[in-house]
Amino acid sequence: MMHILLVDDEKELVATLAERLSMRGIEADWATTGEEALAYAASRTYDLALLDIKMPRMGGLELKKKLHTLHPEMKFIFLTGHGSEEDFVTGASEAGADNYLIKPVNIQTLIAKISKALKEIPHSET
Amino acid sequence: MDLKPDTIYETGLRTFGRISADISHEIKNALAIINENAGLMEDLSALADQGMPVEPQRFRGLAANILKQIGRADDIVKKMNRFAHSTDEAVRQVDLGDTAAFVAALSGRLAAMHRVSLDPVPPDAPVLLTAHLFFLETLLHRCLSFAIRTTEPEKTVRIVTCPTEIGGQVRLCGIGGLPHDAVFPGATEKALAEMLKSRLVTDAAAGEIRLDIPGDVTSSF
Numbered sequence: 390m391m392h393i394l395l396v397d398d399e400k401e402l403v404a405t406l407a408e409r410l411s412m413r414g415i416e417a418d419w420a421t422t423g424e425e426a427l428a429y430a431a432s433r434t435y436d437l438a439l440l441d442i443k444m445p446r447m448g449g450l451e452l453k454k455k456l457h458t459l460h461p462e463m464k465f466i467f468l469t470g471h472g473s474e475e476d477f478v479t480g481a482s483e484a485g486a487d488n489y490l491i492k493p494v495n496i497q498t499l500i501a502k503i504s505k506a507l508k509e510i511p512h513s514e515t
Numbered sequence: 516m517d518l519k520p521d522t523i524y525e526t527g528l529r530t531f532g533r534i535s536a537d538i539s540h541e542i543k544n545a546l547a548i549i550n551e552n553a554g555l556m557e558d559l560s561a562l563a564d565q566g567m568p569v570e571p572q573r574f575r576g577l578a579a580n581i582l583k584q585i586g587r588a589d590d591i592v593k594k595m596n597r598f599a600h601s602t603d604e605a606v607r608q609v610d611l612g613d614t615a616a617f618v619a620a621l622s623g624r625l626a627a628m629h630r631v632s633l634d635p636v637p638p639d640a641p642v643l644l645t646a647h648l649f650f651l652e653t654l655l656h657r658c659l660s661f662a663i664r665t666t667e668p669e670k671t672v673r674i675v676t677c678p679t680e681i682g683g684q685v686r687l688c689g690i691g692g693l694p695h696d697a698v699f700p701g702a703t704e705k706a707l708a709e710m711l712k713s714r715l716v717t718d719a720a721a722g723e724i725r726l727d728i729p730g731d732v733t734s735s736f
Contacts, residue, residue: 399544401580405551412558443540445628446668470543471536492543493550 391507392434395419396426396452397441397468409496415503423447423455430459436507437464439499443471464506466499468492523650523710526703530653531598537624538595545588552580594620601649609651611642611683611728612676618655619674625660630668633659636675642683645731647711654707658687658715658724661699667691682730686723693719 393410395403395417403419410417418435420426423446426438438456440449447455453465470492488506490499556577563569598621616635626633662672666689673688700708700715708715714727 399548401548401584402544402551405548405555405580409551409555409558412562443628445630470540470547492547494547496554 390414390416391436391503392416392418393503394426394429394435394438394456396423396438396444396449397421398444399441406496410500413496413500415500423452426452427455427459430456430463434460435463437466437503439466439468439503442467442469464488466490466502466506468494522703523706526657526707527650527653530656531602534598534621534656535595537621538591538598541591541624542588545584545591548584549581549588552577552584598652601652604648606645606647609644609646609648611644611685612637613641614648614651615655615674615676615685618652618659621652622656622659622663626663626672629663629666631663631666632671633663634671634673636673638676638678638683640678642676642678643730644682644728646728650707651711651728654704654711654713654715654726655685657704657707658685658700658726662687662690662724665690665692679727682728684728685726687725688721688723690722690724693717693722695719699724 393415395407395410396419397403398421400419400421403421407417407419418429418433420429423444426440429435430438438453440452442449444452449467453467456463456465466488468490488502490502556574559569559573559577594617597617612635616637619633619635622633659672659674666672670691671689673686675686675688677684677686699717704715708726712729714725716725716727717723718725
């Protein structure tokens, strides 16, 4: 089973999304701050993290760098409510244009992107 | 000072764009939560169709969440609508305390991102002025944006409105880390203040920005 970490300051969003993903065989933890996400990542390994770009305290881009230091093999998908060209360029440069989603997200689209991102994990490491 | 109307109008347009972008972001978040709650209802319905029992209270809870987010989005759209209509007339009667509180509400997301709280303190009685509402909102938003960015996280900026002999005053109090050199107001804020025939002062020692507005402003344009 794949393990993913959902991070967004909108608690109802990540909590509900985690439940929907679990119904589809994806185990998801969720956090509403970068600090909380780092605490989770310190105690377990995730295959992928879905990160909101704009969050108080620690934004998704800064959080990605810290998570990457902890787990270099972790994959990332970025989420934003802005949808501006500037955000797209920033998010796409960090995660690739295919790994950047704009709210609200269709769950099938999200699962397809998660699957595609995880196929990029080097099999020699497993 | 040369008022440079083009610069002032451009500043107003940028402020309008900035606030609109923040509002669209808030609406997107509400829609995303509605989307997930509705999706979960759909998921649970599909499980029920397959014979898995689902408690009715689960659906009631999800419906309540959706209604809450619709209410949130409606409040946001009302703010957006009020802000859009502030451009309807150039000069009009303005309730200064209400305007300051409204600009604080428009700045809520920026404040949250910087982990700063905003506390509008209304006057005992309405302070009514004749002023250019949109440019007053623009100037207040620029002052508040500077205050939010300057203040340390977890602190509160109080927005105090009171009457004065000449009209009214808005004070942004509790601004931490104000530099003692004159970085604010900048040329744009000074031009806006001059256009509004107002006085804008930064008091670093007191941690305050003060805007004094006359009771009757006649636009320079």
